[in-house]
Amino acid sequence: MQESAIRDILAQVAAGGLEPDKAVEQLGFAAAQDTLHGLNLDPQRALRAGLGEVVFAQGKSEAVLLAAVEGLSRHGPVLVSRVAPDQARSLRERFPTGLHWPEARLFSLGGPENMSRRMTPPWPSGGEALVLSAGAADMPVALEAFGALTFWGYDCGCVTDVGVAGLHRLSPHLKALHSARVIIAVAGMEGALPGILAGLTPAPVLAVPASVGYGVGARGFAALSTMLCSCVPGVAVLNIDNGFGAAAFAAKLLARRP
Secondary structure, three states: OOHHHHHHHHHHHHOOOOOHHHHHHHHHHHHOEEOOOOOEEOOOHHHHHOOOOOEEOOOOOHHHHHHHHHHHHOOOOEEEEOOOHHHHHHHHHHOOOOEEEOOOOEEEEOOOOOHHHHOOOOOOOOOOEEEEEOOHHHHHHHHHHHHHHHHOOOOEEEEOOOOHHHHHHHHHHHHHHHHOOEEEEEEOOOOOHHHHHHOOOOOOEEEEEOOOOOHHHOOOHHHHHHHHOOOOOOEEEOOOOOHHHHHHHHHHHHHOOO
8 A cells, every 4th residue: 555545544534534443444454465366465565664565477377477466556556577578478468558678577567757768778877876787698687676776766877798807897987886875786707896896986785696607607606605705895795696686675775865
C-alpha cells in the first residue's frame, strides 16, 4: 500500500467518515496478500524497509510470475529482475505498457517517466550513484544495478568497459567518480577494478564479482576472492552477479541523507 493510500484512510478516520475498526481491517488486509499461487505479497514493504518488493523472475512459472506482478501493480510501480526471454514475452503480452530491457534482464511496470530514455544508450556518465563495469561481458550485471537505481528514481550514471587492462580509460571519468556519493564496480576475471577505484575516490565502493573469465575465474570465485582480500579501505563486496543487491544497498545509503 502506498503512503498516499494510508494517509487517505487516516484522513477518513479523522473526518469521521470511517470507523477505526474498519480502517484497521483495511490496513491489515493490505499488509500481505495471498494470490493463491503460492505467493504472499508484501505491498507495504516500501513503507517498512524503504524499498518495495521486487519480483525475482528466475525459477517462477508463468502463472506465478504474472500473478505476482498483477498483485503488486495494484499498489504502485513494479520491478521484475532476472527475466528470461520467454518470461519477457509473457509479461509484455499481459502488461503492454511495461518496459523490458533484455541486457539488464529487467521488466518494469510504471516507474519514472524518463526510465526508457535513461536506459537507452548512451547512458548518463555521472550521478550521485555511478555504476562501472570492467569489461563488456560484465554489462548485464552492471545494467541490472543501473536499471534498478533508475527505477527507484535515483540520479545514476553507467560507465562500461573501463577495466584494468586499460586503466587510462578511467581518466575521462575521474571528475564523475569524485562527485559520486556511492560507486558500484562490476568485474569478472581477476576482479581488480573495485580496489583501484576505492584508492582513487572518496566514495564507498560496492564490489560485485561477475561470473566471467577462464578456468577458475569462470564462475566468479576468483574475482570474489580478490575483492574480499582488497587492502583498500572502503570496499564492500556483494554476491557473485548480484547487481540488484548492490543497487539496493546503494539506494538505502543514498536515502539516508543528513
